[in-house]
Amino acid sequence: MGGQGAAGELFAVRWLPAGEGGPAVRLLDQTVLPSRAVTLDCASVERLAEAIASLRVRGAPALGVAGAYGVVLGALAGTGAEVAAATLTAQRPTAVNLGWACRRTLAAGPSAGDMLAEARRIEEENRAACAAMGRHGAALIAGRRRGRASLLTHCNTGMLACQGIGTAFGVARTLWEDGGLATLWVDETRPLLQGSRLTAFEAAALGMPHAVVCDGAAAGLMARERIDAVVVGADRIAANGDTANKVGTCALAVLAAHFGVPFYVVAPTSTIDAGCPTGDDVEIEQRDPDEVRLALGSVRLAPADSPAHNPAFDVTPARLVTAIVTEHGVAEPPYTASLARLAPAS
Ligand code: MRU
Numbered sequence: 001m002g003g004q005g006a007a008g009e010l011f012a013v014r015w016l017p018a019g020e021g022g023p024a025v026r027l028l029d030q031t032v033l034p035s036r037a038v039t040l041d042c043a044s045v046e047r048l049a050e051a052i053a054s055l056r057v058r059g060a061p062a063l064g065v066a067g068a069y070g071v072v073l074g075a076l077a078g079t080g081a082e083v084a085a086a087t088l089t090a091q092r093p094t095a096v097n098l099g100w101a102c103r104r105t106l107a108a109g110p111s112a113g114d115m116l117a118e119a120r121r122i123e124e125e126n127r128a129a130c131a132a133m134g135r136h137g138a139a140l141i142a143g144r145r146r147g148r149a150s151l152l153t154h155c156n157t158g159m160l161a162c163q164g165i166g167t168a169f170g171v172a173r174t175l176w177e178d179g180g181l182a183t184l185w186v187d188e189t190r191p192l193l194q195g196s197r198l199t200a201f202e203a204a205a206l207g208m209p210h211a212v213v214c215d216g217a218a219a220g221l222m223a224r225e226r227i228d229a230v231v232v233g234a235d236r237i238a239a240n241g242d243t244a245n246k247v248g249t250c251a252l253a254v255l256a257a258h259f260g261v262p263f264y265v266v267a268p269t270s271t272i273d274a275g276c277p278t279g280d281d282v283e284i285e286q287r288d289p290d291e292v293r294l295a296l297g298s299v300r301l302a303p304a305d306s307p308a309h310n311p312a313f314d315v316t317p318a319r320l321v322t323a324i325v326t327e328h329g330v331a332e333p334p335y336t337a338s339l340a341r342l343a344p345a346s
Contacts, residue, residue, distance in 0.1 A: 010159040010202065012062035015069045015119065016041060023076045025069045029056045030160055034201040045070055045079040045087055052091040052098075055192065059161020060235045060271055061126050063092055064101035068119035071105040075112040082106060094244055094285045094313045096236040096273045123163055129268040129327035130164030137171030137266050137325040138178055141229055144262070148182035149175065149228035152221060155189045155246035156198035157233035157266070167266040168231035169199060171325065176208050184210040185221060189246060191291045191310065215248055222259040229322075230256045234267035241318030241335025242279025243267075247311055253320035262322040269326050269343035279315035287312050 012030075016022030024043040031054060032038050040056060042048035048070045051057055057066045067088045074084020085102035092098050101122050108118035141149050151172050155161075158169035165173055175181045184203060189195035196212045203210035213221065221227055230252050236244040243249070243265050256263040276282060289308035295301050302308060324331040324339065331338035 010205065012057055012059065012160050012163050013066045013069065023073055025066060025073055027051055027057045030058055030198060031056050034197055044077055045074045045084045048073065049087050049091050052088060059156060060095040060097040060233065061162040061164070061268060062160065063095045064097035064270065065123045065126060065163045067098045068101040068105040068122045071102050072112055072116045072119050075109065075115055081109055081115065092285060093283045094235045097270050100270055126162060127164035130162050130166055130170045132327035133167055133266050133268065133325050134165055134170035134174035136330055137231065137264065138174040138180065140323065140325065140330055141175055142178065142180045145228055148180055150182045150185065150226055152185040152218060152227050152230045153199065154187045154195060154232050154249055154252055156194040158199060158202040160198050160202065161233065167233040169202065171231050171266050173206065173208065181209065184208060185227065186210055186212045187215050187218065187248065188212055189248060190215055193296065218252055219255050222255055222261055227261050229262045229264055231264045231266055234265050234271050235313055236276065236282050237265065237267060237272045237324065238276045238278050238282060239274050239336060239339060240278050241321055241324060241333065241339060243316045243321060244279065244282045244284065244313045245316065247314050250314040250316045253316040257320050263320060264323050264325055265321050266325040269328060272339055272343045274343065274345035279317065282315055285312040286310060
């Protein structure tokens with residue numbers, strides 16, 4: 001079944017009401033993109049938990065929406081909303097939006113109807129936040145250079161990750177729609193290739209100028225091509241601005257500092273974890289070593305008995321981050337003060 005709507009708009013998550021074959025959480029299965037667009041209806045919390053763990057739905061803001069609807073599913077399907085929230089949150093420990101949205105939906109209960117209304121609000125807030133981040137980020141980049149800008153990005157931070165136009169990708173898209181994007185360089189993003197499989201798919205669907213590069217090409221690009229900024233998303237931002245994002249992000253930040261390229265993190269304020277003082281306090285999700293040893297589960301890339309290490313994320317120190325773009329505006333160093341202003345602890 002197709003997952004692509006009009007004008008290249010994609011979805012990550014949808015609530016399927018009882019009258020339309022639900023209650024269920026409908027996902028576009030991201031593990032088979034870009035070869036196939038397959039939708040998956042999760043009618044149980046267990047099925048949704050598997051889908052989250054295996055990255056059929058992924059990206060911090062989209063995980064929040066999936067988790068919120070999953071809590072409603074738990075309330076309706078007999079699992080119980082509290083068990084659903086705990087089960088779903090445990091699947092991706094670094095992505096703060098998942099636990100945040102589950103807790104928020106749970107707090108709107110005990111009625112499933114009230115929880116569904118809250119989950120829908122979270123989804124709508126995501127869309128609005130993406131649009132606002134796009135505007136703030138595009139203005140920031142356009143304000144720094146005359147002519148069209150070339151950006152480098154990592155992983156997938158677009159519609160598939162956000163259920164909105166995206167975070168970093170949304171900035172690139174807004175800039176492009178304003179006539180200000182020369183090209184978006186897309187890191188393939190080892191080991192699961194969210195850049196080449198998903199970001200390039202989104203850019204191609206929209207007709208945005210882009211080119212996929214191997215992760216190892218970033219240094220050469222910064223040295224020899226004009227890169228105006230690196231733009232990335234975040235899975236959790238500590239109170240001091242240290243940023244956890246897809247593994248490989250920290251290497252880009254180090255390169256950007258070396259080559260004098262601005263490094264922007266783009267994330268909604270729901271990704272800021274005021275309860276997490278520094279990046280050292282962020283739990284980094286460790287995934288199956290076979291994601292490294294095998295290419296997408298099939299072609300062998302390393303001997304089966306070679307040990308492999310597979311952290312899903314790394315932490316970029318705040319001192320390497322030029323600015324953090326949120327829906328409420330742009331935070332600049334020192335982040336402890338600027339983030340607290342944009343996202344006061346509740
Ligand atoms: O493991 P994933 O694919 O869920 O990782 C996603 C990322 O690291 C994104 O950059 C992050 O969630 C920000 S998405 C807007």
